Amino acid sequence: THEPEPVPDQEPEPVPDSAPHETWDDSTQPPDSPPPSPAAFRVTTAAIRQPAICFPGADPCMDVTSTADAWLTGAIAPPDLSTALLLRFSPLDPADPGAFLEVGAGSCGWSSGECAFDAAQVPALFPGPLFPGLDPCEPGVPATCFVTERRNMDVWFGDLFLAFRDGHLAGTLVPAGGAIAHGVLDAMIPVNTAKSIQVSAGGAGTWKLSDFLAFAPVETIEGVKGYRFRIAYEAVEVGFAVP
Secondary structure, three states: OOOOOOOOOOOOOOOOOOOOOOOOOHHHOOOOOOOOOOEEEEEEEEEEEEOOOEOOOOOOOOEOHHHHHHHHHHHHOOOOOOOEEEEEEEOOOOOOOOOEEEEEEEEEOOOOOOEEEOOOOOOEEEOOOOOOOOOOOEOOEOOOEEEOOOEEEEEEEOOEEEEEEEEEEEEEEOOOOOEEEEEEEEEEEEHHHHHHOEEEOHHHOEEEHHHHHOOOOEEEEOOEEEEEEEEEEEEEEEOEOOO
């Protein structure tokens, strides 16, 4: 009999996938945002809102607060920028509860515009959170705003050194960016400290700071008597030179 020839094994034909394979295109993915960087501001104006500054020996008070304001502003914002009062946020991010603020004396380059803290002085440090999400942060300081906790702080206004107690700062970040408006520095100067600070009144001679505060109210905090100062300020953003 005739036997049939064996049929060779055949590979099954591949069945095509019902759906195409997906591929990952990195070029279509949004890049990671860089972390917010520190931002520095230079105070451009200072104005004493409390207490009244009175010329020594005058009764009733001969108010010379406007003269004191002009002197303060000239001390921290001279035309040559050789002295400055600086605020530096690390970072400037209202969503970051760990952001902190440094406040201290410094100087700025006339041509570069970059500023830096004075290496011989230690800036006052205010830890976060700085942005409470309130409106206003305090009276007269609308959102978006920052406010620090209260602590002791040393501030140089040019050559005038003021050792504040129970001090804090607040201010409004201008929506368009690049500035602080409605700024407030609120702090106490102890009576004994005011008696030790010498202030030159030009041709009128040199006086103790306490001599200008004869009509200022005195408060007591933790057993220390002092004068409560409330100083309004404005500031502009500047480049910061990191040593």
